[in-house]
Amino acid sequence: MPNPRPRVVIIGGGFGGLYAARALRHAAVDVTVIDRTNHHLFQPLLYQVATATLAPTDITAPIRWLLRNQSNTRVLMVEVTGIDVATRTITCADTGPLSYDYLIVASGSRHSYFSHAEWEKIAPGLKSIDDAIVIRQRFLLAFERAETATTAEERQRLLTFVVVGGGPTGVELAGMLPLIARRALPPEFRAADPSSTRVILLEGGPRVLPSFSESLSSHARRELEELGVEVRTSSVVTRLERGAVWVGDERIGCETVFWAAGNESSPLGRFLGAPLDRAGRVRVAPDLSVPGHSEVFVVGDLADMTTDGKRVPGVAPAAMQSGPHAARNIVRLIEGRVTKPFRYRNKGDLATIGRHRAIAMFPSLEVWGKPAWWLWLFIHIMYLAGFRNRLSVLIEWAYSYFTYQRGARLITGRRGL
Amino acid sequence: MPNPRPRVVIIGGGFGGLYAARALRHAAVDVTVIDRTNHHLFQPLLYQVATATLAPTDITAPIRWLLRNQSNTRVLMVEVTGIDVATRTITCADTGPLSYDYLIVASGSRHSYFSHAEWEKIAPGLKSIDDAIVIRQRFLLAFERAETATTAEERQRLLTFVVVGGGPTGVELAGMLPLIARRALPPEFRAADPSSTRVILLEGGPRVLPSFSESLSSHARRELEELGVEVRTSSVVTRLERGAVWVGDERIGCETVFWAAGNESSPLGRFLGAPLDRAGRVRVAPDLSVPGHSEVFVVGDLADMTTDGKRVPGVAPAAMQSGPHAARNIVRLIEGRVTKPFRYRNKGDLATIGRHRAIAMFPSLEVWGKPAWWLWLFIHIMYLAGFRNRLSVLIEWAYSYFTYQRGARLITGRRGL
DSSP states (O other), X not given: OOOOSOEEEEEOOSHHHHHHHHHTTTSSSEEEEEESSSEEEOGGXXXXXXXTSSOGGGGEEEHHHHTTTOTTEEEEEOOEEEEXXXXXXEEESSSOOEEOSEEEEOOOEEEOOTTOGGGGGTSOBOSSHHHHHHHHHHHHHXXXXXXXXXXXXXXXXXXXXXXXXXXXXXXXXHHHHHHIIIIISGXXXXXXXXXXXXXXXXXXXXXXXXXXXXXXXXXXXXXXXXXXXXXXXXXXXXXXXXXXXXXXXXEEEOSEEEEOSOEEEOGGGGGGOSOBOTTSOEEOOTTSEETTEEEEEEOGGGEEOEETTEEOOSSHHHHXXXXXXXXXXXXXXXXXXXXXXXXXXXXXXXXEEXXXXXXXXXXXXXXXXXXXXXXXXXXXXXXXXXXXXXHHHHHHXXXXXHHOOOSOOOOOOGGGO | OOXXXXXXXXXXXXXXXXXXXXXXXXXXXXXXXXXXXXXXXXXXXXXHHHTTSSOGGGGEEEXXXXXXXXXXXXXXXXXXXXXXXXXXXXXXXXXOOEEOSEEEEOOOEEEOOTTOGGGGGTSOBOSSHHHHHHHHHHHHHHHHHHHXXXXXXXXXXXXXXXXXXXXXXXXXXXXXXXXXXXXISGGGOSSSOGGGOEEEEEOSSSSSSTTSOHHHHHHHHHHHHHHTEEEEOSOOOOEEETTEEEETXXXXXXXXXXXXXXXXXXXXXXXXXXXXXXXXXXXXXXXXXEXXXXXXXXXXXXXEOEETTEEOOSSHHHHHHHHHHHHHHHHHHHTTOOOOOOOOOOOOEEEEEETTEEEEEETTEEEEHHHHHHHHHHHHHHHSSSHHHHHHHHHHXXXXXXHOOOSOOOOOOGGGO
């Protein structure tokens, strides 16, 4: 006898996929959540792992642990290699094909090097926990190498960090580095002087955090500069090589470059037979389904969604809202009802810059400085998945806050360097 | 003007090297501590990282952070490639040569595959934090793969774990696995049944934990069996291949093999021109110096030390005692006094087996079961370096103790697989 319950497959265990799965917990469906990692990642705090403040386990939790009590749901750790919307089948790298009746694609985005894939080796980006571990390793190794360097020039080159991209990730990274270099590390070094660390933030456009208002954006710039970051706007990287970044004719000597200059969508969007926007996002119908395939939905970063004619930003709250919306539309379809269009509710937008420094933009309110930072802190603790992590993150943060020390200064996996 | 203070170089930031450096904090010497990693590792708890209970950052601390307030000491993260005792020079991989007046070699040991170096890829060992991350990854991946496996045979092979070696590390690993598989994981899996996990401990000799008394050793065996471990003594692995372990003619099908069957000394011992024992340990003089080189000392695991004619075991307390002893002998030499012979004070020996199960052997007392386990816990919390880690370890342990859950079930670095 065939299984009478519709099979819903969700690709991706990020905010979009996880929240979609949770929205189906009481539905009469069989849910399969697929991710190529075993963990849900609390991405807004990823930069804190990259800068050795939090441990990787503080901001991750096994997806199957988060969904363990949801008996209609199974979790598979496999890599999806293709989607055939005609036969409603997904092909995977490590196991046989999977059939679905309804599909939610929530596979997000990766950082993009545009047409310079070779830059990835030199300038790691920050999307996954493995990325964060690599950045943490490079960041900490630069100081270690400065301590054994034999010339002052070499030492200065090793202590120069360039962050490419003035969006939220670039600003977060750039804002943390000087604080750690100047407050936490100096007593431990004898030859190198971590307080002489230079941090340069390169942004191609005219201002940092361009998704915020102009006034908040200039607040952010001023705060970055007060922290000791050299902010250079309208500065497009034209060449990257080991030991140097080029902006036009100017050569900036540096050992370590981090990349936060752009995203490209998950390649799975290309299998859906739907039009894509320039960044590879799938242009979805108002109900988040794929035109021509009412049983396939795309949510989160991978979807080009609009509300009131405005593009929904690729932020965590949009994934948290669109995932469950698609799930509820699937339930509507199963029950023979019509789907509802997605409306993004913008609850405000936050970006943190560094200790006591953040900006926040609400529909009719702008906040910056200390109040915005405490707000950021409060909201992120509230949203952090799972009680355990929240407690250990609180302890790490309290420790860092009062001592300026960093609790996770571990260099692992050097073999790859 | 030459530096008037004698230069003491310490190779290795483990218990021997770290404690030696600390013992020199008030000495009129310039101390250089060299390690190829950036961290001191609390090795007795390494198996807890391998089994996803503690995070790697819980049991590590940057060596330079631990020694930050010791102004006569610098820390270099470099790999030593050679020692020339004639010219008193050390060569390094990443920086120029270093000269010393006094040298303490505390570079310890690695796990050994004897004449089967090719087994390392199949059966990872457990000495470094990177090793522990690899074992954690293999352990967790086995369950993930069992969930997507298509046949019952394949599933059983994936859920069979073999631990080779019945010393403390092998027993700790084998004792943790069934508990996690049967208590923590089952609610999260739909196709695989983690409670059907088989754990087989293979020991080549006649009993597990052979450094303990026969009666404690049989207690340990019984407790392992109660936990669900199949203990096989006098079982020498004759062949290892992907998917199977061979003991003579018997083939044991299994996905995951962990290696805890033997140590070999750091290759640096060979540069000292001193006789080595069969395991590569340096036969030191009673004062821990190298015969013919009174300015070179070897401590910890790498030294073949004796007290009252008995060999000092390669355990953490022996490193913690021999490191400072060598340091004090160096001070004696500088002050024109004679060195003192090292006497190991055996304060007792502990081995943990699993929840509520451990054995402890003191000069005139043997303890096993729950009391030994609580004693083990208490002693390890006391010794764990650094307040911060101790607190977060306590929280993790309390969490695991009461909920049976594991807080660090993160799979990272899959690219290497």
